Amino acid sequence: MCARIPAVLGRIARLSWRIDRRAVQLLVGCQVVTGVSAAVLLTATARAMEPVLGAGSAGHRLRGALPALLVVALAAALARTAGALASYADRRITPRLTTETDSALVEAVCRVEAVAYAEDGFADRREAAEMGVSRTHVMVTDAQRFVSAVIRMVTASGVLSVLNPLMLPLLLLAVLPAGVGAVLSARVDYEIHYANVADRNVRGMMRWWATEARYSDEVRANSMTDYLVYWHRALSDRCDRRSLAAAPRTLRIALLSALAGGVFLLATWGVLAWLAVSGRVDLAVAATAVIAVQTTLAALSQVVVNGAAVFHTSLYLGDMQSFLDDAAARAPRRGPGRLTAPVDEIRLDQVVYRYPGRDKNAVDGVSLALRRGQILAVVGANGSGKSTLTRLLTGVYLPDKGAVSWNGTDLAGVDPVTVWARTGLVPQIFAQWPLRVRENVTLGQPRTHDDTAVWEAVDAVGLREAVEDLPAGLDTLLARDIFGGTELSGGQWQRVACSRALYRRPELLILDEPTSQMDPQGEHQIFEKIKAISADRITIVVTHRLENTRIADHIVVMEHGRITEQGRYDDLAHGGGTFAELLELSQDR
Ligand SMILES: Nc1ncnc2c1ncn2[C@@H]1O[C@H](COP(=O)(O)OP(=O)(O)OP(=O)(O)O)[C@@H](O)[C@H]1O
Structure with missing residues (x-):
C-alpha cells in the first residue's frame, strides 16, 4: 500500500x-x-x-x-x-x-x-x-x-x-x-x-x-x-x-x-x-x-x-x-482493420456470448446474414438473447466464439469508433438526456447551426407539434429538475430516442422495442418511416408486438440464445411453430 x-x-x-x-x-x-x-x-x-x-x-x-x-x-x-x-x-x-x-x-x-x-x-x-x-x-x-x-x-x-x-x-x-x-x-x-x-x-x-x-x-x-x-x-x-x-x-x-x-x-x-x-x-x-x-x-x-x-x-x-x-x-484495442463503405453485408458465424459470472450463454451459436436494404425482425421470450444479439452486431460486445463481420471484416479487428460512426441504436432502455431538444436529437453527431435536418428527424417521428408547443421549441431544456426545464411524456421521450437514431442516417439501424410506449398513431408512423428509409441500410427491429414484424423481410425467433425459427411473416404465422403460437396468444384476448 x-x-x-x-x-x-x-x-x-x-x-x-x-x-x-x-x-x-x-x-x-x-x-x-x-x-x-x-x-x-x-x-x-x-x-x-x-x-x-x-x-x-x-x-x-x-x-x-x-x-x-x-x-x-x-x-x-x-x-x-x-x-x-x-x-x-x-x-x-x-x-x-x-x-x-x-x-x-x-x-x-x-x-x-x-x-x-x-x-x-x-x-x-x-x-x-x-x-x-x-x-x-x-x-x-x-x-x-x-x-x-x-x-x-x-x-x-x-x-x-x-x-x-x-x-x-x-x-x-x-x-x-x-x-x-x-x-x-x-x-x-x-x-x-x-x-x-x-x-x-x-x-x-x-x-x-x-x-x-x-x-x-x-x-x-x-x-x-x-x-x-x-x-x-x-x-x-x-x-x-x-x-x-x-x-x-x-x-x-x-x-x-x-x-x-x-x-x-x-x-x-x-x-x-x-x-x-x-x-x-x-x-x-x-x-x-x-x-x-x-x-x-x-x-x-x-x-x-x-x-x-x-x-x-x-x-x-x-x-x-x-x-x-x-x-x-480495458479500452478497446481491436486492431487496425478498416471497414469498406457502404455496409452491404453483416454476417454472424456461430456466435457465442456469455456474460461474466453467468453459467449460460446469452447468445449460443447464432449464424445470420443481413444484406443492405433488408429489414430483420428479432422476436422471442424475455431473456432469450435479443438485446445481447444487437450488442454483438454493433461490436459493443465481442463474441467469445465465432465472428461478427461487416463487409467480410471481423469486428474483432476494427476500431469500434469506425463501426459506431455507421450505427444508429434505439435501445430498450434509452437515455433521457437533461439537454435541450436539439441536443437530444443531435447528440453524438457534429454540431450543426442549421436546424433543417433536426426538424426532419423530429417530423419523421411525428413530434413537430409537441416540440412547437414547448416553451422554447428546439431550445427547450428537457430536465424538469433544472430551473427553466420541462418534461416530456414517456411516449414523447421514446419518439425523441427514435429521432436521434434517424438523424444519424446510419448504415445499420437497430431499434429494440422502439414503440413500446407509443400510441398506435406514433407506432404506425415509426414503422412506416422505417420501411420508407430501409433501402439504403440494414435495419433490425426487436419487438414483442408480432404484428409489427409484417414489415420485415426476414424474421428470426430466439429461444435460450439460439435461433429456433426463421422465415417470412406469412410462413411463420402459418408454420405451427413458436411464432404462430405467440401470434395466436397475442390475438386471443
Ligand atoms: N449485463 C448483463 N449481465 C449479466 N447478464 C445479463 C446482462 N444483460 C443480460 N443478461 C442476461 O443475458 C440473457 C439475455 O438477455 P437479453 O437482454 O439479451 O434478453 P432479451 O431477449 O433482450 O430480453 P427482453 O425481451 O426481456 O428484452 C438473460 O438471461 C439476461 O439475464
Missing part, C-alpha cells in the same frame, strides 16, 4: 506541472523562501537575545538588539508573503487538477469495453476511484503544507543542533510517536473506507433511485418510501458499525502515541533546564533554544499532521490511479 505512494505523488506533481508550470514554480519558490526565512528568523533571534539579556540599561540593550530585530521583522514579513503567494499558487493549480482527474475518470469509464460494466467489482472500484478524485482538491494543499513544514523543521532543527547537539534527537523522539500514530490511524481509516466501499456504492445507487424525480410517482404510489428509507438507513448503519468497531483501535493508537511523545517531550525540556542550570549553556543561548525548540516542535507537528494527511490522501489517489490504469488497459 505504502510502496505506491511515491508513484502517486510523482504523477500528481507531473500533472500539476503540465497544468500550470508557473504556479508550480511559484509554489516551490515560496517553500524555499519560507525555509530560508525561518532559518534567518531563528538566527537573528539568537543574535537579538545576546544584547537583550546582556548588561546595561533597557534602552541601551534594545538599541543593541535593534539590527537583529529588524532582520527578524523582515524575515517574518517575507515568510508571510511567501505563504500568501503559495496559497495563490495552490488556488491556481487545485481546481484544474481536480478537473483533470475528474475528466480523466469520466473519460476512462466511458471508453472501457462495455463488458467491464458486467464484471464483478468494477462498480466498487469505480466508487473507490471517485473518492480519489474528490480528495484531489486537498492534495496540493496537503503536499504544500507538508513540504513547507519539512523545510521549517530542517532549518529550525539545524539552528537547534548548532545551539546544542543533544536537543535535536530528543525532540525528534518527542514527535516521532505522533507521526507513527497518525500514519497508523490513517491506515485504519482507509481500511474502513475500503470495507465500506461496496455498501456505499449500493447506498449511493439506492439513494439516486429513491430520490430521483423521474421515479417519484412509482416510489409514492407503490408505498416504497418506508422500505427505501429503511434500506438506506440499514446500509448506513452497516457502514457506521464498521467505523465504530475501529474506534477503540484508533483510541489506543492515539493514547499510546501521546504517552510516548509526552515522555520524550518532558525529557527534552528537562535536558534544556539542566543545561541552563548547570551553566553548560549561557542564558541567551538557552532562551534561543526555547524558541528553537518551540519552532521545531511546531514544524515537526505540522510535518506529522500533514505527512499523515498526504499519506491518507495518497491511498485514495492510489485507488484512483489503479482504476485509471486498469480502465486504460
Whole structure:
C-alpha cells in the first residue's frame, strides 16, 4: 500500500506541472523562501537575545538588539508573503487538477469495453476511484503544507543542533510517536473506507433511485418510501458499525502515541533546564533554544499532521490511479482493420456470448446474414438473447466464439469508433438526456447551426407539434429538475430516442422495442418511416408486438440464445411453430 505512494505523488506533481508550470514554480519558490526565512528568523533571534539579556540599561540593550530585530521583522514579513503567494499558487493549480482527474475518470469509464460494466467489482472500484478524485482538491494543499513544514523543521532543527547537539534527537523522539500514530490511524481509516466501499456504492445507487424525480410517482404510489428509507438507513448503519468497531483501535493508537511523545517531550525540556542550570549553556543561548525548540516542535507537528494527511490522501489517489490504469488497459484495442463503405453485408458465424459470472450463454451459436436494404425482425421470450444479439452486431460486445463481420471484416479487428460512426441504436432502455431538444436529437453527431435536418428527424417521428408547443421549441431544456426545464411524456421521450437514431442516417439501424410506449398513431408512423428509409441500410427491429414484424423481410425467433425459427411473416404465422403460437396468444384476448 505504502510502496505506491511515491508513484502517486510523482504523477500528481507531473500533472500539476503540465497544468500550470508557473504556479508550480511559484509554489516551490515560496517553500524555499519560507525555509530560508525561518532559518534567518531563528538566527537573528539568537543574535537579538545576546544584547537583550546582556548588561546595561533597557534602552541601551534594545538599541543593541535593534539590527537583529529588524532582520527578524523582515524575515517574518517575507515568510508571510511567501505563504500568501503559495496559497495563490495552490488556488491556481487545485481546481484544474481536480478537473483533470475528474475528466480523466469520466473519460476512462466511458471508453472501457462495455463488458467491464458486467464484471464483478468494477462498480466498487469505480466508487473507490471517485473518492480519489474528490480528495484531489486537498492534495496540493496537503503536499504544500507538508513540504513547507519539512523545510521549517530542517532549518529550525539545524539552528537547534548548532545551539546544542543533544536537543535535536530528543525532540525528534518527542514527535516521532505522533507521526507513527497518525500514519497508523490513517491506515485504519482507509481500511474502513475500503470495507465500506461496496455498501456505499449500493447506498449511493439506492439513494439516486429513491430520490430521483423521474421515479417519484412509482416510489409514492407503490408505498416504497418506508422500505427505501429503511434500506438506506440499514446500509448506513452497516457502514457506521464498521467505523465504530475501529474506534477503540484508533483510541489506543492515539493514547499510546501521546504517552510516548509526552515522555520524550518532558525529557527534552528537562535536558534544556539542566543545561541552563548547570551553566553548560549561557542564558541567551538557552532562551534561543526555547524558541528553537518551540519552532521545531511546531514544524515537526505540522510535518506529522500533514505527512499523515498526504499519506491518507495518497491511498485514495492510489485507488484512483489503479482504476485509471486498469480502465486504460480495458479500452478497446481491436486492431487496425478498416471497414469498406457502404455496409452491404453483416454476417454472424456461430456466435457465442456469455456474460461474466453467468453459467449460460446469452447468445449460443447464432449464424445470420443481413444484406443492405433488408429489414430483420428479432422476436422471442424475455431473456432469450435479443438485446445481447444487437450488442454483438454493433461490436459493443465481442463474441467469445465465432465472428461478427461487416463487409467480410471481423469486428474483432476494427476500431469500434469506425463501426459506431455507421450505427444508429434505439435501445430498450434509452437515455433521457437533461439537454435541450436539439441536443437530444443531435447528440453524438457534429454540431450543426442549421436546424433543417433536426426538424426532419423530429417530423419523421411525428413530434413537430409537441416540440412547437414547448416553451422554447428546439431550445427547450428537457430536465424538469433544472430551473427553466420541462418534461416530456414517456411516449414523447421514446419518439425523441427514435429521432436521434434517424438523424444519424446510419448504415445499420437497430431499434429494440422502439414503440413500446407509443400510441398506435406514433407506432404506425415509426414503422412506416422505417420501411420508407430501409433501402439504403440494414435495419433490425426487436419487438414483442408480432404484428409489427409484417414489415420485415426476414424474421428470426430466439429461444435460450439460439435461433429456433426463421422465415417470412406469412410462413411463420402459418408454420405451427413458436411464432404462430405467440401470434395466436397475442390475438386471443
Ligand atoms: N449485463 C448483463 N449481465 C449479466 N447478464 C445479463 C446482462 N444483460 C443480460 N443478461 C442476461 O443475458 C440473457 C439475455 O438477455 P437479453 O437482454 O439479451 O434478453 P432479451 O431477449 O433482450 O430480453 P427482453 O425481451 O426481456 O428484452 C438473460 O438471461 C439476461 O439475464
